[in-house]
Amino acid sequence: MxxxxxxxxxxxxxxxxxxxxxxxxxxxYILGYIGQNGAGKTTTIKxxxxxxxxxxxxxxxxxxxxxxxxxxxxxxIGFIGDDCYFPICFTLKDIINTLKDFYSSFDEGKFDQxxxxxxxxxxxxxxxxxxxxxxxxxxxxxxSRETKLLLLDESTSGLDPxxxxxxxEILQDYISDGEKSVIFSTHIxxxxxxxxxxxxxxxxxxxxxxxxxxxxxxxxxxVKGGTGExxxxxxxxxxxxxxxxxxxxxxxxxxDKNYLxxxxxxxxxxxxxxxxxxxNGTRGK
Numbered sequence: 001m002x003x004x005x006x007x008x009x010x011x012x013x014x015x016x017x018x019x020x021x022x023x024x025x026x027x028x029y030i031l032g033y034i035g036q037n038g039a040g041k042t043t044t045i046k047x048x049x050x051x052x053x054x055x056x057x058x059x060x061x062x063x064x065x066x067x068x069x070x071x072x073x074x075x076x077i078g079f080i081g082d083d084c085y086f087p088i089c090f091t092l093k094d095i096i097n098t099l100k101d102f103y104s105s106f107d108e109g110k111f112d113q114x115x116x117x118x119x120x121x122x123x124x125x126x127x128x129x130x131x132x133x134x135x136x137x138x139x140x141x142x143x144s145r146e147t148k149l150l151l152l153d154e155s156t157s158g159l160d161p162x163x164x165x166x167x168x169e170i171l172q173d174y175i176s177d178g179e180k181s182v183i184f185s186t187h188i189x190x191x192x193x194x195x196x197x198x199x200x201x202x203x204x205x206x207x208x209x210x211x212x213x214x215x216x217x218x219x220x221x222x223v224k225g226g227t228g229e230x231x232x233x234x235x236x237x238x239x240x241x242x243x244x245x246x247x248x249x250x251x252x253x254x255x256d257k258n259y260l261x262x263x264x265x266x267x268x269x270x271x272x273x274x275x276x277x278x279x280n281g282t283r284g285k
Contacts, residue, residue, distance in 0.1 A: 001027065001062060001063050002024045002025060002026050002027065002060075002062075002063075003025045003026060003027045003028075003029075003061070003062060003148065003149050003180070003181035004023070004024070004025040004048070004059075004060070004061055004181065004183070005023075005024050005025075005058070005059070005060045006021055006022060006023050006024075006044075006048075006057065006058070006059050006060075007022055007057055007058040008020055008021075008022060008056065008057040008058070009021040009022070009044070009047065009054055009056075009057035009058075009059065010054065010055045010056045010057055011043060011047060011052065011054050011055050012055055013043060013052070016038075016040070016043070016205060017205045018040050018043055018044060018047070018205045019205050019206045020057075020206070020207075021044060021057070021202070021207060022207070023200055023210055025181050025183065025198065026181070027062075027178060027179055027180070027181055028175050028177075028178035028179065028180070028181065029175065029181050029182075029197040029198060030171060030172075030175060030181065030182040030183075030195055030196045030197050030198075031181070031182070031183050031184065031197065031198040031199070031200060032184050032185075032186070032192035032196035032198070032199045032200070032213065033045075033183050033184065033185040033200050033202070034185070034186075034189070034192065034199060034200070034201050034202070034271070034275060035201060035202040035203050035208075035275075036203070036275075036279055039202045039203050039204060039205070040202050040204070040205040040206075041153070041185045041202060042153055042185070043205075044202070045079075045151050045153050045183070045185065047059065048077070048151060048183075049074075049077060049079060049151065050066040050073070061076050061077060061148070061149055062076060062148055062149070064076070075103060075104070075105055075145070075146065075147070076147060076148040076149055077147060077148075077149050077150075077151060078142035078143075078145060078147035078149070078150045078151070079142075079150075079151045079152075079153070080135075080138045080139060080142060080150070080151070080152050080153070081138075081152075081153045081154065081155060082153065082154040082155060082157045082158070084129075084134040084137070084138065085138075086098075086126055086137075087126070088125065088126045088127035089125055089126070089127070090125065090126050091122060091123065091124065091125055091126075092115060092120060092121070092122045092137075093122060095137075095141065096108055096111060099111075099141060099144070099145075103145050105145045105146035106144055106145050107144050107145070108144070110143065110144040111140055111141070111144035114136075114140035114143060114144065115140055118133075118136040118140065119133075120133060120136060120137055120140065131158050131159060132159055132160065132163040135155060135156070135159055135163060135167065136163070136166075138155065139167065139170055143170070143174070148179065148180050148181070149180065149181055149182070149183070150171070150174060150180070150181075150182040150183070150184075151182075151183050151185075152171075152182065152183065152184045152185060152186070153185045154185060154186055154187065155167070155186070156186055156188060156191060157186065157188070164188070164191060168191060168194060168195050171184070171195060172195055184196060189270060189271040189272035189275065190270075190271075190272075192213070192271060193213065193217070193270070193271050196213045197212060197213060198210070198211070198212055198213060199211065199212075199213050199216055199271070201275065201278065203278065203279055208278055213271075216274065217268070217269070217271065217274075218254065219253060219254050219255075220239075220251055220252070220253060220254060220269050220274050221251070221252050221253075221254050221257055221266050221267065221268065221269065222249060222250070222251060222266065222267040222268070222269045222273060223238070223249070223250050223251070223252050223257075223260065223264050223265070223266055224247065224248070224249050224250075224264065224265040224266075224267070225247065225261075225263075225264045225265065226246060226247050226248075227243065227244075227246060227247060227248060229248075229261065229263075229264060230243070230248045233259075233260075234250075234260060234261075234264075237252050237253075237256040237259055237260060238250040238251065238252055239251045239252060239253070239277055239278060239281075240276075240277035240278060240279075240280055240281040241277070242277075242280075250277070251269060251273065251274060251277035251278070
């Protein structure tokens, strides 16, 4: 059984369209959901949580649809965004009491362990917490429940590198039993390269590609040369390119390297470079 299955998902949201999204995420893996602002990432996550109603298609979390078992469906999902969703006047005790009422699987003992491990103060109000403390609080609330699928929407944005590294370790530990999975939407591509098993790239509401992170990185190359070397034959092979007065840098499928002049310079791209060239296409300087 897959952790998440989405089939032919469509949504019309005031003129913005999610179009025919299909993906399968096995248990025990992390999927990076990437794209620029407004591409449809947050909309998709809201559809998975049923905060938005789809126009058509199917969404199953561990084999269940939302309408089959609303309470069970919600219990399986943990969501963490880039903002703290608790009232800023709350203390940890207020949060504990709230979570007890909302989730039957909430374990106060586990929450206390995370709070002590991460130095979250019980007496301070949320408004006194730093950005990093708020992020750790969000993870503590989710990890203290019996969740099976984490949905992260820019949850590491604004965090310093040390805290981000701790969060990535938390995610890897979360899936270590092979029974849980994560969808991680972020603009920090270096984080995704470190921990994701799959990448789903969405642009303007449509899939660009969906594959393992390893395959995507292996199947693309940067190509560099002088402007005089940018022939029509080269342009035909480029997914996108950036042009300056004296040189160009482009992105190709690795298999197309054999069709290009061997005197051109070829390099392995970062995930950020791959995404930028797909979105921007041809750019002049």
